[in-house]
Amino acid sequence: MRRDDRRTALPTRELRYERGPVMKKGVGVTPTAWVDPRGRALGSFAFSVNRITALGLVFYLYLHLGVLSMLLRGEEAWNDFVRLATTTVFLLLDVLLIFGLLYHGLNGLRVALVGTGVAPDRQKALWWAGGVIGTIALAYSAFHILVGGD
Amino acid sequence: MSASEVETTAEGPNPPKRDAGPAPAGGDVTGTRTFRVFRWKRGGDEDSRIETYESVPIGPRTTVLEALRWIQLHIDRSLILRHSCFHASCGTCGLRVNGREVLGCVTFAHDLGSVITVEPIANVPVLADLVVDMAEFYERFPEVEVAGGRPQIRASGFLAEAATPGGIDRYERYEDCIECGLCLSACPIASTSEGYLGPAALAAAQRLLEETPDDVDPREILDWADDPLGAWRCHAIFECTEACPSGVRPAERIMSLRGALVGGQLKVIPRGEGEP
Numbered sequence: 001m002r003r004d005d006r007r008t009a010l011p012t013r014e015l016r017y018e019r020g021p022v023m024k025k026g027v028g029v030t031p032t033a034w035v036d037p038r039g040r041a042l043g044s045f046a047f048s049v050n051r052i053t054a055l056g057l058v059f060y061l062y063l064h065l066g067v068l069s070m071l072l073r074g075e076e077a078w079n080d081f082v083r084l085a086t087t088t089v090f091l092l093l094d095v096l097l098i099f100g101l102l103y104h105g106l107n108g109l110r111v112a113l114v115g116t117g118v119a120p121d122r123q124k125a126l127w128w129a130g131g132v133i134g135t136i137a138l139a140y141s142a143f144h145i146l147v148g149g150d
Numbered sequence: 151m152s153a154s155e156v157e158t159t160a161e162g163p164n165p166p167k168r169d170a171g172p173a174p175a176g177g178d179v180t181g182t183r184t185f186r187v188f189r190w191k192r193g194g195d196e197d198s199r200i201e202t203y204e205s206v207p208i209g210p211r212t213t214v215l216e217a218l219r220w221i222q223l224h225i226d227r228s229l230i231l232r233h234s235c236f237h238a239s240c241g242t243c244g245l246r247v248n249g250r251e252v253l254g255c256v257t258f259a260h261d262l263g264s265v266i267t268v269e270p271i272a273n274v275p276v277l278a279d280l281v282v283d284m285a286e287f288y289e290r291f292p293e294v295e296v297a298g299g300r301p302q303i304r305a306s307g308f309l310a311e312a313a314t315p316g317g318i319d320r321y322e323r324y325e326d327c328i329e330c331g332l333c334l335s336a337c338p339i340a341s342t343s344e345g346y347l348g349p350a351a352l353a354a355a356q357r358l359l360e361e362t363p364d365d366v367d368p369r370e371i372l373d374w375a376d377d378p379l380g381a382w383r384c385h386a387i388f389e390c391t392e393a394c395p396s397g398v399r400p401a402e403r404i405m406s407l408r409g410a411l412v413g414g415q416l417k418v419i420p421r422g423e424g425e426p
Contacts, residue, residue, distance in 0.1 A: 015192060015193050016192065018192070019275045019283075020190065020192065020275040020276040020277055020278075020282075020283065021190060021197075021198055021275065021276050022272070022273060022274065022275050022276070023188075023246070023269060023270055023271070023272040023273070023276065023335075024272055024273065024341045025272060025338050025341040026341060030341055030342060031342060033338040033339075033341035033342050034338050034339075034342065034385075036338070038249045039248060039249030039250040040389060041388070041389060041392040042388075043386070043387045043388030043389055043391075043392065043401075044338065044387050044389055046387075047338075047385055047386070047387045111386050114386050114405050115384075115386050115405055115408055116405075116408060116409055116412050117405055117406050117407075117408050117409010117410065117412065118409065120401075120402045120405030120406045120408075120409065121399070121402045121405075123386065123388055123401075
């Protein structure tokens with residue numbers, strides 16, 4: 001083989017220095033890297049749920065403002081909504097909301113303690129501690145919402 | 151040779167029926183596994199693909215690296231791997247196996263199910279097949295900008311002049327980084343923020359702060375880390391700590407670095423305490 005032929009058979013210099021593909025996390029597309037649970041550990045789970053509850057709480061905030069605007073439509077419109085809001089399905093959504101608030105709040109406390117160097121090596125213990133506190137608080141709240149009582 | 155040419159056999163003591171050569175290291179052949187391996191060649195006609203190699207014989211202690219070498223030797227010589235020491239010291243055989251970052255040389259194939267998917271580590275460019283270009287990993291380190299070109303890891307912990315107050319044990323973990331890149335691959339934030347310095351570089355900066363040489367100003371190191379794409383970009387997910395095969399615990403280092411940045415004391419975490 002002549003020298004020139006051999007050269008054409010090899011990758012060019014430009015090709016050899018070209019940046020190759022970069023593998024990324026994510027379910028299909030890279031922006032989902034934060035929610036990809038495959039093969040991940042507790043920290044990823046805590047992080048993903050924190051973001052999902054954050055999105056839920058932001059949605060609820062706007063929904064809440066929308067609901068409050070019903071007051072402008074008079075007493076009857078508001079009473080109609082209250083009747084709807086006290087159905088079992090809506091009460092279960094209230095329990096879900098409280099779960100979101102408790103998780104996001106308690107995990108936020110955990111991240112603050114870990115992320116400011118106060119307890120950098122206690123992330124798992126703090127998650128479980130928050131889990132116990134949150135579960136008790138959620139059970140108490142759910143009982144009062146669904147069963148009633150003072 | 152295409153993997154589809156390899157005859158499939160059920161799990162059992164028999165290796166593939168063709169003359170496939172000896173089984174990989176790791177004891178007697180006790181079964182076979184199907185390997186799905188990421189393939190990409192520079193200048194190739196196609197995009198990356200997953201190649202399936204069936205009936206790869208394994209023993210109870212056959213590692214993923216040994217099985218891949220068996221594939222390379224007996225099925226497909228075009229498969230490109232990188233490895234060196236075979237005992238988790240060199241960090242060159244970092245891979246993603248079934249989605250988890252591991253060192254192929256110390257991960258037993260036997261424990262990974264009947265189908266094993268092997269990919270190169272994430273967040274650094276692929277050179278070919280399972281080999282990545284580590285240049286972008288090393289470029290993240292603070293060495294050039296902050297430490298005047300000095301190594302960030304002390305050359306020896308055994309020299310008398312290297313003795314540290316409180317003994318060497320509490321620092322020893324941070325000498326253990328083998329620069330395998332698994333932490334950077336495991337980090338979900340590095341996937342979405344390409345400029346993020348990443349766990350290994352930030353942990354190295356924290357290590358440098360713990361034992362700052364006389365001629366290095368600690369404020370320079372803190373300034374280097376005090377960046378939206380530095381210590382503050384970390385979201386405390388701790389996947390880097392889970393992935394690290396050397397127990398360096400980079401996430402805890404980053405958190406400690408943040409503690410120093412917000413005005414607190416840099417925390418040295420003694421060996422054997424904390425999570426995980």
